[in-house]
Amino acid sequence: xxxxxxxxxxxxxxxxxxxxxxxxxxxxxxxxxxxxxxxxxxxxxxxxxxxxxxxxxxxxxxxxxxxxxxxxxxxxxxxxxxxxxxxxxxxxxxxxxxxxxxxxxxxxxxxxxxxxxxxxxxxxxxxxxxxxxxxxxxxxxxxxxxxxxxxxxxxxxxxxxxxxxxxxxxxxxxxxxxxxxxxxxxxxxxxxxxxxxxxxxxxxxxxxxxxxxxxxxxx
Amino acid sequence: xxxxxxxxxxxxxxxxxxxxxxxxxxxxxxxxxxxxxxxxxxxxxxxxxxxxxxxxxxxxxxxxxxxxxxxxxxxxxxxxxxxxxxxxxxxxxxxxxxxxxxxxxxxxxxxxxxxxxxxxxxxxxxxxxxxxxxxxxxxxxxxxxxxxxxxxxxxxxxxxxxxxxxxxxxxxxxxxxxxxxxxxxxxxxxxxxxxxxxxxxxxxxxxxxxxxxxxxxxxxxxxxxxxxxxxxxxxxxxxxxx
Numbered sequence: 001x002x003x004x005x006x007x008x009x010x011x012x013x014x015x016x017x018x019x020x021x022x023x024x025x026x027x028x029x030x031x032x033x034x035x036x037x038x039x040x041x042x043x044x045x046x047x048x049x050x051x052x053x054x055x056x057x058x059x060x061x062x063x064x065x066x067x068x069x070x071x072x073x074x075x076x077x078x079x080x081x082x083x084x085x086x087x088x089x090x091x092x093x094x095x096x097x098x099x100x101x102x103x104x105x106x107x108x109x110x111x112x113x114x115x116x117x118x119x120x121x122x123x124x125x126x127x128x129x130x131x132x133x134x135x136x137x138x139x140x141x142x143x144x145x146x147x148x149x150x151x152x153x154x155x156x157x158x159x160x161x162x163x164x165x166x167x168x169x170x171x172x173x174x175x176x177x178x179x180x181x182x183x184x185x186x187x188x189x190x191x192x193x194x195x196x197x198x199x200x201x202x203x204x205x206x207x208x209x210x211x212x213x214x215x216x217x218x219x
Numbered sequence: 220x221x222x223x224x225x226x227x228x229x230x231x232x233x234x235x236x237x238x239x240x241x242x243x244x245x246x247x248x249x250x251x252x253x254x255x256x257x258x259x260x261x262x263x264x265x266x267x268x269x270x271x272x273x274x275x276x277x278x279x280x281x282x283x284x285x286x287x288x289x290x291x292x293x294x295x296x297x298x299x300x301x302x303x304x305x306x307x308x309x310x311x312x313x314x315x316x317x318x319x320x321x322x323x324x325x326x327x328x329x330x331x332x333x334x335x336x337x338x339x340x341x342x343x344x345x346x347x348x349x350x351x352x353x354x355x356x357x358x359x360x361x362x363x364x365x366x367x368x369x370x371x372x373x374x375x376x377x378x379x380x381x382x383x384x385x386x387x388x389x390x391x392x393x394x395x396x397x398x399x400x401x402x403x404x405x406x407x408x409x410x411x412x413x414x415x416x417x418x419x420x421x422x423x424x425x426x427x428x429x430x431x432x433x434x435x436x437x438x439x440x441x442x443x444x445x446x447x448x449x450x451x452x453x454x455x456x457x458x459x460x461x
Contacts, residue, residue, distance in 0.1 A: 008362030008413060010386035016398045018445075022376050024300045029274040034374070035295035036278060038341075039287040048417075052364055068365065068380045073274065085286050094276040096284045103285035109294040116298060119344040119370075122417045150415045152362055154389065166345070166418055186416045188347075193409075197390055205409040207389050210416030 001146055002153060004060035009154035009197070030069040037076050042107035042115070045083035048122065049176035053148040054078045122170040124183040131213045132187060136162045139219035140189075140211065148176035151215045155207075159219045160191040163208060171212055184213040304373035307338045308421055309442035311371060315348075316426040317435045326350060329421070333371060343370035343419050349412060350423045351449070356407050357422045358396070358449030360388035361414040368419035372444060379448065389413055399450040422449040429455045 007013070025031040037051070046054075054075030055063075063071065080086045090097055107115065132138055140155045150172045164187060171182035189211050193201035281287045311333055315322040325332035329346040333339055339346075346368060349357040361367065362385050367375040378384055388395050392409045396402070403409065412420045424446040430438060445451035 006363055007382055007386040008360075008388075009390045010382075011390065013382040013386045016378055016381070016383050016395065018378050018399070019376065024304070024374055025296070026377075027271065029271045031296040031300065032274050032278055032292060034299065035292035036274075036281060036287055038295050039291050040281065043286070055364070064382060068377070070270065073270065073277075077277070080281075080286075086280060086284065090280055090284070091277065094280055096280065100284065102283070105285055105288035105291065107291045108288055109290035112291060112294040112298055115341070116295075116303065116370075117340040119340040119342070121344040123345060150363060152413070152415065154362075166416070169417055186418070188418070201390075202393065202405060202409065204406075205392065205411075207411045207413055209413045210418050212416070 001056060001148065002144060003056050004063050005056045006153050008152045025069075033069045033073045033076065037072055039105065039107045040076070040080060040085060042105075043085060045085060046079050047170075047175055047178075048120070049148055049170070049172040050178065051075060051079060052172070053176040054082075056148065122175075124168050124170060124181065126168055126183050128168045128184055130165055130185040132162050132165075132185075132216060132218075134162050134164060137219045138162060138187075138189060138216045140209075141215055141217055143215075145173060147173065149173050151211065152209070154196060155191060155209055155211075158191055158195050160189040160195070160209075162187045163190045164188040166210065169212070171214065173212075173214070182214075186210050186212050187216070189216070299369075299374055303369060305371075305444035305447065306439070307336075307373075308368070308371035308444070308447045309439045310336055311338070311348075311421070312423060312442045312447065313435050313438035315423055316430075316438055322423075325423070338370045340370050342366070343368045345418050346371070346421060347412075347418055348421050348423050349410065349449075351425050351452075353425070354407060355410060356396075356403055356449065357410045357412060357420075358388065358392060359412045359414065359420040359422060360385060362386070362389055363413075363415060366414035366419065368421055371421055372447060376444070396450060399445065401451055422447050424449075424451075424453045427453050427455040 025034070041051070055071045058071055058074055077091060081088050081091065087097060137159060138161070139159050140151060140157060142157045143149070143151065166186040166188060168183045169186045171184055174180050174182045187210070188208050191207050191209065193205035193207065194203055196207060278287075278289070278292065282289050311325065314336065315325050321332060321335075325348050329348045330339065330344075333343070333346055351357055365375050365380040365385070367379065384395065389411050392411050393403060414420060424442065427441065430441065441453055441455065443451060443453065446453045
């Protein structure tokens with residue numbers, strides 16, 4: 001989706017402000033939103049791509065005016081309801097529906113150390129042929145999907161060079177919509193800054209993007 | 220997800236009604252993401268009037284339904300507030316400076332080398348370490364969201380997640396670096412790594428001159444978070460988590 005989240009290359013978004021001695025969470029509720037998202041994620045009712053998409057569909061004016069964890073909260077409520085862990089009515093009342101049974105949380109405090117240390121890889125050990133090799137010239141496809149994609153607008157149609165083959169990973173464009181993992185190779189692709197931005201860019205600078213096979217065509 | 224978007228919009232409409240009827244949204248004045256000049260004297264479409272209350276209500280509901288365990292939430296917050304942070308990455312950098320064989324392993328297979336120091340996992344399952352030299356400067360961004368290598372740097376600072384950084388890092392990296400106080404000469408190659416997939420990047424900064432006699436622990440203390448994102452260099456006198 002050509003949403004406002006895809007902001008690479010936009011200008012005039014204001015100055016950078018670095019906060020000295022910044023806390024991990026600015027308010028206790030931010031930590032709770034983070035933790036709820038991680039703990040509820042253990043039900044495996046959604047995946048990381050669906051979670052990203054839940055934040056991308058926040059209306060653009062709002063997306064730009066709210067904080068990171070406010071976006072997480074909105075996306076979290078959307079995921080919890082869309083995937084059936086709670087109902088909107090329960091969120092509004094703050095109480096479980098009458099007659100609903102209590103579940104057993106899949107994630108216990110004693111497991112946190114191990115689950116965080118293990119992570120949740122989206123790399124897949126399946127034999128899928130690579131369409132490209134290191135050193136090959138490629139063009140990022142011009143596509144404008146209305147759903148989730150990790151191909152930023154600023155790279156579409158641009159020519160780059162395969163730098164590395166990272167191996168086979170889950171494909172976000174299908175996975176975000178629960179339409180399968182479509183595992184395929186992901187490459188680090190080097191784009192010259194002038195290819196992306198024209199004469200104003202420094203000629204030896206470059207931007208490296210990680211791109212799935214389906215985002216690329218031979219050039 | 221079209222239907223879920225409709226759900227979201229319907230919910231947004233009801234939240235907007237609630238916000239209009241109640242207090243205006245409380246803003247975090249210390250949050251740079253908000254500091255682009257406009258005043259927040261209008262009701263946001265879906266911003267809850269009081270995030271603390273909304274989150275508390277959701278947490279209570281989820282605990283009562285058995286969706287989440289409250290002690291697990293406490294443990295997660297504690298892990299990211301106290302255990303998983305940029306001091307981990309600083310240890311990796313200092314080891315690479317102190318031990319050339321480790322540095323080779325780190326650049327060749329970052330996951331294994333970082334695991335040697337006991338780090339790894341969520342949002343750092345697949346890492347790449349990129350090395351700064353006198354002729355190449357690397358910096359990391361996520362233009363599409365805010366991907367960041369949690370096991371070695373912890374959760375990202377507000378500026379990394381902000382629109383100014385996400386938008387401009389790729390089109391004007393030298394301007395962004397200048398705002399961080401780092402002026403690079405034209406003949407240095409700037410490489411910007413946009414974290415668009417599930418690879419996570421850690422910059423290995425240049426070891427500052429004059430640190431030859433320092434122990435690995437002393438080197439660790441010099442390494443800053445910003446240097447490991449690539450928006451700063453390590454100074455022989457700098458240090459601290461940021």
